[in-house]
Amino acid sequence: MKAFLRKEWMETVRTGRLLILGIIFFIFGLMNPAIAKLTPWLMETMKDSLAESGMVVGEVTVNAMTSWTQFYKNGLMCVIVIVLMLGGVLVNEYMKGTLVQVVTKGLSRRKIFFSKMITVYGLWTLMYLVYFGVTYGYTAYFWPEDKVEALVFGAFCYWLFGMFLLAFLLLFSAIAGNVGQVLLGVGAVTAVMFFLNYVPKLQKYLPLRLTEGLNLSLGTLKTEDFVPAVIISCISVAACGIIGMAVFDKRNL
């Protein structure tokens, strides 16, 4: 299994996936404080055209909060990018038939699935750390005196949301036959969540709640409001892992 993990890692590096993902997340991380820093200037340039339509721009103040607002807004983009990039992680191997050799050489299917899980979750965690780290570093550099509440927990929630979607990605990878089906499955899960989010009673329990870390920093939501969603996400991640493994055991490679 170690050899298989090493092979996965080498593949990620050799195909340049690691570098490309790293650069993308780095730029995303960079954009948050940069946009915050540029907002006053943008407003300044648009002042005249806004004045014509009757809007008056007053003094614009930006602080660390502006940067973190961007952080939560762009978080969804990060999740989308990682899902698109990793959509083929298992499926492409079915198509090429490379897994058949590994299985006939005696590596158990569970170990294959488990290695893939480690790779996917590991990549997401690494990239999220890059994203968070860059934003954190720049924000702390530009606005050293601003304190933002509950940052780490809010960021952790977003990370867990990514894990939740990736767990479904792996589950659908075990079921589906091509990349399109996997992405469709993950999209469907997201769509259902957005739909259920209209029911006020359910909002508390949906993993979608995890993306609202901003409200935690603003003080409109409390940590307790997140607990049910966190628990449900953890259960789904575990359940997807177990079901995925069971399905993967039976399927044709």
Added chain:
Amino acid sequence: MPDIKTMLPFLIPLIVAELALLGFTLWHILTHKTYKRGNRTLWLIVAIVGMEFIGPILYFILGKEDS
């Protein structure tokens, strides 16, 4: 525009990232003989002319052969 000094902390890492991606793309083009479409000269030109991220991205989407 805020003066260039305040933007430098953003610009320098961006330039580094850009060059890293360009270097990797060039290495990839030069170590592969066949491409999905086009030939080596074409992709070298695209990668270098569009080096502000767009060229390398185009190459990886359209030109890189599946291994």
